[in-house]
Every structure is written in C-alpha cells, then in structure tokens.
Amino acid sequence: MKPYQKIQILECGEPLVPIPLEQFAVESPHPYEKLGAPYGDTSPYYLRESVIAALISAQAELQQRHADWRIQIFDAYRPVAVQQFMVDHTFAEVVQSQKLDPDTLSDDQRDVIIQQVYQIWAVPSPNPKTPPPHSTGAAIDLTLVDATGQLIDMGSAIDELSPRSHPDYYVNQPDKPYHEHRQVLRDVMYSAGFCRHPGEWWHFCLGDQMWAWLCNQDNPTVSVTARYGRVAHK
Numbered sequence: 001m002k003p004y005q006k007i008q009i010l011e012c013g014e015p016l017v018p019i020p021l022e023q024f025a026v027e028s029p030h031p032y033e034k035l036g037a038p039y040g041d042t043s044p045y046y047l048r049e050s051v052i053a054a055l056i057s058a059q060a061e062l063q064q065r066h067a068d069w070r071i072q073i074f075d076a077y078r079p080v081a082v083q084q085f086m087v088d089h090t091f092a093e094v095v096q097s098q099k100l101d102p103d104t105l106s107d108d109q110r111d112v113i114i115q116q117v118y119q120i121w122a123v124p125s126p127n128p129k130t131p132p133p134h135s136t137g138a139a140i141d142l143t144l145v146d147a148t149g150q151l152i153d154m155g156s157a158i159d160e161l162s163p164r165s166h167p168d169y170y171v172n173q174p175d176k177p178y179h180e181h182r183q184v185l186r187d188v189m190y191s192a193g194f195c196r197h198p199g200e201w202w203h204f205c206l207g208d209q210m211w212a213w214l215c216n217q218d219n220p221t222v223s224v225t226a227r228y229g230r231v232a233h234k
C-alpha cells in the first residue's frame with residue numbers, strides 16, 4: 001500500500017462533469033482509447049466540477065506568462081477497469097521489451113516486472129478506500145503546447161517508464177530547456193491548487209488522497225483529508 005492510500009476520504013459528492021475541451025488542446029486520438037481500453041459508456045474527458053474550474057485558472061495563469069501557450073490534456077477520468085487494462089498493457093510491453101516469453105515467466109520475474117509497472121501506474125484497487133487517483137475524477141495527466149499546437153519539449157514522453165519521468169531529472173542540465181518547461185507546468189498548476197506526483201512530471205491532482213497526502217507532507221501541522229473518492233460516470 002502506498003502511503004497516500006491511508007488518507008481518509010470524506011466524499012463531498014461534487015459531480016463529475018465534461019471538460020470544456022474547446023478551451024484546451026487535447027491529445028488526439030486519446031492514447032488509451034486508441035489501445036482499446038474499456039471505457040464502455042464513459043469517457044476520459046470528465047473531471048470533478050471544481051477541478052475543471054482550477055484547470056481553467058491554471059491555463060489563465062499560463063497565459064499570463066506565455067500568451068499563446070495552452071494546456072494539452074492527455075488523460076483525466078479513468079474507470080478502474082481502464083486502470084487495470086493499462087497496468088496489464090504496460091506489463092506486456094515490459095515483457096516484450098525484455099524479450100521474455102509471457103507464458104514461461106517465473107513468479108519472481110512477474111514480481112519484478114509488476115513492481116516496475118507500479119512505479120508509474122497506481123494499483124487498480126477495487127476497494128473504495130484506496131481508489132486509483134484517476135478514478136476519482138480529481139487527477140489529470142497533461143503537458144503544454146505552443147501557439148502552433150507544437151508540444152513544449154519536456155525531455156520525455158508522458159507515461160515513459162524511465163528515470164526521465166522524475167520531475168527533477170533534468171535539474172542539473174541547465175543547457176537544456178526541459179527543467180524550465182516542467183517548472184512552468186508545475187508553477188501554473190500549483191497556482192491553481194494542484195499538487196504534482198513526486199515521480200511523474202505530467203500527473204497533477206486536486207482533492208484526492210494523493211493531493212491530501214502531499215499537502216500533509218508540505219505542512220506536517222495540518223491533517224488534510226481527501227474530498228474525492230472513486231466515482232462512476234453516469
């Protein structure tokens with residue numbers, strides 16, 4: 001169990017609502033829909049109402065600094081079934097990249113690979129006390145684009161299973177613009193109240209267990225709880 005999963009959830013009941021996609025840039029086609037992830041009647045382009053308001057405010061802050069840059073949405077709401085699908089998909093990718101035979105893996109090999117997968121993916125827990133962050137509608141994966149829709153180079157791709165995903169990977173490489181770009185993204189998201197995943201430059205949250213845990217880490221005199229638990233899109 002990750003430490004953030006011990007945070008108490010006091011669900012506030014705020015609705016999951018569609019993201020006004022016309023206000024943002026959007027990765028298209030959606031990266032997990034493209035892989036056949038089981039969304040059923042749901043869509044990744046939903047978030048809690050206040051999380052969307054905060055995202056709009058983060059983009060306004062971005063445009064104070066870079067008038068024609070925009071936030072590009074990569075992924076937002078993710079049902080637990082999709083979380084499971086992506087964990088399984090990433091597991092299969094690691095097996096393939098290591099040229100292993102999926103049918104003859106030992107238990108030890110499976111354990112090592114699943115731990116690698118869980119370095120960047122949350123466990124697809126069905127327990128309402130430990131929901132995957134994106135299943136709460138309070139987590140979002142994103143990056144930035146310029147006026148022409150070109151990606152601002154962050155030095156690695158979203159979802160890359162490598163040390164380059166760490167937000168500070170490029171901190172000691174000032175000759176490259178990547179750390180500065182990651183800091184712009186971080187600063188505008190923080191200005192709207194989001195927190196960033198400690199191991200992923202692209203994952204931000206507001207009001208879920210990870211966010212509450214990060215708030216408590218920043219200020220040990222407070223005891224913040226999560227206001228968003230797992231939610232099903234209706």
Ligand SMILES: C[C@@H](N)C(=O)N[C@H](C)C(=O)O
Nearest residue numbers: 120121122133134141159
């Ligand atoms: C891997 C990335 N897309 C992501 O969202 N990671 C977090 C930790 C998650 O799975 O909730």
Ligand SMILES: [Zn+2]
Nearest residue numbers: 139140141203
């Ligand atoms: Zn994420």
